[in-house]
Amino acid sequence: MLGRDAIRQKKREDRKAAYGNKLDATSSSYPNKGSGLPYPHRLNFYTDPPKDEVSLEEFEQWAIDRLKVLGEIETCQFRNNTPTEIDTTLRKLLDKYLPLNSNSSIPESERSNPRRFLGLTNERKKDHYSHFILRLAFARSDDLRRRFTTTESILFRHRFTTDNTIERAEFMDSLQLNSEVVGEAEKVSLAEELKAVLISGSKMPAEKARQMFEQEQYLKVDWDRVSDLVEGRKVFLRRGYAYVPNSMLLSLVMAEFSKRLDESLIKTARYLPHLDEDDRLIPILNHLSKGFTAPEYTSSTSLASLSGEAITASQIDNLSSHFPLCMKNLHASLRRDKHLRHFGRLQYGLFLKGLGLSIDEALIFWRQSFSKFTDDQFSKEYRYNIRHSYGLQGAGRNYKPYSCQQILMEHPPGAGDSHGCPYRHFSIENLTVAMGRLMGVEDRSVVNGVKQDVEAKKYHLACNRVFEYLHEKELKKKEGGAGKETITHPNEYFDRSWGLKNPGKRGGDGSEVQVKDEDVTMT
Amino acid sequence: MAPHKTTPDYDSDDAMQDVESMQVDSVGAKEKTVKDDLEHMFDDDLDDEPMVDASNAHKNSSGKVNITAISDIPSANPSDPEDMLQFYSRLFPWRQLFRWLNHSELPSTDFAHREFAFTLHNDAYLRYQCYPTFETLRRDVLNLNPSRFEIGPVYSTKPRDRKQAKGSFKPIEKELVFDIDLTDYDEIRTCCSKTKICIKCWQFVTMAIKVVDVALRDDFGFQHIMWVYSGRRGAHAWVCDKKARKLGDGKRRAIAAYFEVVKGSSQSGKKVNLERPLHPHIRRSHDILKDDFKQNILENQDPFRTEKQAERLLQLLPDRQLKEALREKWDSTIERPSSDKWKDIDALAGSGVSKTIIPKVLLEHKQDIILEYTYPRLDAEVSKHLNHLLKSPFVVHPGTGKVCVPIDISKLDEFDPDAVPTVTRLLKEIDQWKNPVKEEDDGVSTSRVSDIDKTSLKPYHDLFSKFVQKLLNAERPSPTEKPLHTEKSVKVKAEEMDF
Numbered sequence A: 001m002l003g004r005d006a007i008r009q010k011k012r013e014d015r016k017a018a019y020g021n022k023l024d025a026t027s028s029s030y031p032n033k034g035s036g037l038p039y040p041h042r043l044n045f046y047t048d049p050p051k052d053e054v055s056l057e058e059f060e061q062w063a064i065d066r067l068k069v070l071g072e073i074e075t076c077q078f079r080n081n082t083p084t085e086i087d088t089t090l091r092k093l094l095d096k097y098l099p100l101n102s103n104s105s106i107p108e109s110e111r112s113n114p115r116r117f118l119g120l121t122n123e124r125k126k127d128h129y130s131h132f133i134l135r136l137a138f139a140r141s142d143d144l145r146r147r148f149t150t151t152e153s154i155l156f157r158h159r160f161t162t163d164n165t166i167e168r169a170e171f172m173d174s175l176q177l178n179s180e181v182v183g184e185a186e187k188v189s190l191a192e193e194l195k196a197v198l199i200s201g202s203k204m205p206a207e208k209a210r211q212m213f214e215q216e217q218y219l220k221v222d223w224d225r226v227s228d229l230v231e232g233r234k235v236f237l238r239r240g241y242a243y244v245p246n247s248m249l250l251s252l253v254m255a256e257f258s259k260r261l262d263e264s265l266i267k268t269a270r271y272l273p274h275l276d277e278d279d280r281l282i283p284i285l286n287h288l289s290k291g292f293t294a295p296e297y298t299s300s301t302s303l304a305s306l307s308g309e310a311i312t313a314s315q316i317d318n319l320s321s322h323f324p325l326c327m328k329n330l331h332a333s334l335r336r337d338k339h340l341r342h343f344g345r346l347q348y349g350l351f352l353k354g355l356g357l358s359i360d361e362a363l364i365f366w367r368q369s370f371s372k373f374t375d376d377q378f379s380k381e382y383r384y385n386i387r388h389s390y391g392l393q394g395a396g397r398n399y400k401p402y403s404c405q406q407i408l409m410e411h412p413p414g415a416g417d418s419h420g421c422p423y424r425h426f427s428i429e430n431l432t433v434a435m436g437r438l439m440g441v442e443d444r445s446v447v448n449g450v451k452q453d454v455e456a457k458k459y460h461l462a463c464n465r466v467f468e469y470l471h472e473k474e475l476k477k478k479e480g481g482a483g484k485e486t487i488t489h490p491n492e493y494f495d496r497s498w499g500l501k502n503p504g505k506r507g508g509d510g511s512e513v514q515v516k517d518e519d520v521t522m523t
Numbered sequence B: 001m002a003p004h005k006t007t008p009d010y011d012s013d014d015a016m017q018d019v020e021s022m023q024v025d026s027v028g029a030k031e032k033t034v035k036d037d038l039e040h041m042f043d044d045d046l047d048d049e050p051m052v053d054a055s056n057a058h059k060n061s062s063g064k065v066n067i068t069a070i071s072d073i074p075s076a077n078p079s080d081p082e083d084m085l086q087f088y089s090r091l092f093p094w095r096q097l098f099r100w101l102n103h104s105e106l107p108s109t110d111f112a113h114r115e116f117a118f119t120l121h122n123d124a125y126l127r128y129q130c131y132p133t134f135e136t137l138r139r140d141v142l143n144l145n146p147s148r149f150e151i152g153p154v155y156s157t158k159p160r161d162r163k164q165a166k167g168s169f170k171p172i173e174k175e176l177v178f179d180i181d182l183t184d185y186d187e188i189r190t191c192c193s194k195t196k197i198c199i200k201c202w203q204f205v206t207m208a209i210k211v212v213d214v215a216l217r218d219d220f221g222f223q224h225i226m227w228v229y230s231g232r233r234g235a236h237a238w239v240c241d242k243k244a245r246k247l248g249d250g251k252r253r254a255i256a257a258y259f260e261v262v263k264g265s266s267q268s269g270k271k272v273n274l275e276r277p278l279h280p281h282i283r284r285s286h287d288i289l290k291d292d293f294k295q296n297i298l299e300n301q302d303p304f305r306t307e308k309q310a311e312r313l314l315q316l317l318p319d320r321q322l323k324e325a326l327r328e329k330w331d332s333t334i335e336r337p338s339s340d341k342w343k344d345i346d347a348l349a350g351s352g353v354s355k356t357i358i359p360k361v362l363l364e365h366k367q368d369i370i371l372e373y374t375y376p377r378l379d380a381e382v383s384k385h386l387n388h389l390l391k392s393p394f395v396v397h398p399g400t401g402k403v404c405v406p407i408d409i410s411k412l413d414e415f416d417p418d419a420v421p422t423v424t425r426l427l428k429e430i431d432q433w434k435n436p437v438k439e440e441d442d443g444v445s446t447s448r449v450s451d452i453d454k455t456s457l458k459p460y461h462d463l464f465s466k467f468v469q470k471l472l473n474a475e476r477p478s479p480t481e482k483p484l485h486t487e488k489s490v491k492v493k494a495e496e497m498d499f
């Protein structure tokens, strides 16, 4: 039986230390509280590290299954999905990889029977263990820790909000937040005060405020359990109790969840160097952490050509008809101003590099484009910069073209900047003008659709909508095949566009898009 | 001596002359009392605790109390070291201080691990002092004769042993404290500045106490709140509930922020900008303060009288047209009083000088102004940190000679900082005290009257004792352990044991 001893007793103890299990008081009462079952609740705050041994196969398989879920959450996040949309996505995915049924799925009379409960116990054990295994894999860098906490928090929120109300209340009790439901009579007697806090600053009409208040449920907790809400006078206080509306309770629980996880991960990180080097866990953990990365686009063109010949600086103007709006905008700004500011050069330069523009051609392209500068100025100010972005100077890092996620999230443009995502960073008016002028999109229904996407903060959908409109004919010919995949990278946009408009040349239909996993943080 | 002055103003220079001559007359009597007292004290002393940590050997130049020094003529210094010594040996409520910090009659670590810090007359500062009992603390104070002493947190071990304890030495509890100081009001008080204070500007402190006290009780549920005059131009609050003492820095910071309404330090700009509807705490504070604003601010401080001051008021108001109309009106009357100007706002707004004015917005701005001039301006740093030290109650303020007496919150409006006894006055009261009981009745009766009973410190002392007793009652493990009659007997006993 391979790996029955994979995690030896000593390791478990070490790991227990690494998980920073301070809550000894809780570990004795929970999860064994009352029922005698190891996992009386569906939800888990992951305060106690695993106690039992698992096989190496289980160790790896459980972690991989959880990783699939977390990876999908990141994708949803980057697509700016609403919590409802994430819930829909997760429901299917969790059924497959990480099911977690509520106690109510078995008859009440049989719940105290550990045998009847075995199915639930196993699900919960997998959830519990896989969480802790991934902690070990993702504690190693700031970036991984941040992403792990974010995705785990979203997963927890999904489960929390979809949990059976009674069981959720029981779980809340187990967290020892010492809360008490505010009865209707008390709520009515404090209506004026509670309402004032609830709608403060919202400028809500009276009728709407009344409705909102009527629907709200309140919990009473010791004020110091929600001291951050007290700090901002976000709750009503009376005789030492804070009156927390249910709507705020979720954010309270979430804040507590991420805070505890952040703290535990830092402790785990400190412990990591003490894992034995010959430990069989190390390669598994390394492999796992590599699996959890933002998809990075690797162009299938790879420094080669679009039609058998290398791309040259002079072709860029023509090729720009296949650019997404963000790159079109950068290109137009460059032509207009004969200059781009730092992040603009970076975003556009790396994109061109992704097209296959060689360093020599890139230097020619930028030299010609910056026509208002002398050779001397150009050499001093920009040459180094461009070579640097190709990894030929400075740190020698081979920078990769920015993904939509990076463009949306990092370095928001300021006044005078041209980089960023126009769907996100432009005003609606400017966006409409830019779509018309740069992309030739003036069709009313498309423009309105884009406006709706933008309002819903679904910038990638707006971009894809424009793509689909501009390639309508070609996509139809392909009978709606591979074109339905959402574009998540400017270079992907270009490759697909070029492929659709030039069938037969280089693979042709643009479906040969590769998304390659690579762990940026491990380099 | 000036017998015609029954309640002399000890803080004025003229009065000081009287005090000096009086002191010279009474030196003989004083010397004897101190000597008796010291002898008594050393008789009682069974404790072997070293007097001062050898590493902190900033011993007072006199080392032991120098009794002959008492024959020196006291100077005009309001906190003459010799007077201070007299005060600490005869009038300071040591036992009550111990009970207050110890939370029980039996010596515990609540007291023994508590940090005391002394500021000596040579300005040396001794931190991390600690004492098993009040007797040892008293003895050190009389030895060092500090110009003041402060109370810090209770630590995980004896603060003196902090070096051995290394990493595990940390503060674990301290009262939640607040500091109101009139310096924080300098930009809005017109009657005095810097260290000066009068009954008019004391009202800023009174208003602050009202608002903070009710919020600590009604919002946070604290019950054991003691307000103490800081000896010059402010007040301290000591929140002594067990729950308050155990708060960490984060939660102390949350409370401090809860009370932060007046923001920003520059001269210009609106400093109160609140969202509507007002939070119930702000709403209640506003309702408490709005009448005070009329009396204490508009009438007494008159802060918008001059043209320049009025401009500040205009800055805080909304609507350009209304402001122009007001400016025009005020330009024509030189130094129109603030109350009239305040009334002008509504009068002009109502008379239709502006078509753009929104009554609700004007009302909100007026509320913000009221709060800007009346809402507590707390020194938040003092409240935020568990390990912040604060001057002990009943210490003599070295600059004024006034005793840091507790303030009776039920008679808050009557409190007058000028009426707070000074150390010189108290000593004079002892000297002038005449036993109302006839001598021949009972020869013992004279000696049974404690020094404190001879002075105007008595009511403050009683107030403190009452507060401490209440706190101790609440700290008892379980209410079943205190049948009704014991509570009474303990109380009586405690009072007898003082001094």
Ligand SMILES: [Zn+2]
Residues within 6 Å of the ligand: B191, B192, B196, B197, B198, B199, B200, B201, B202
């Ligand atoms: Zn004054």
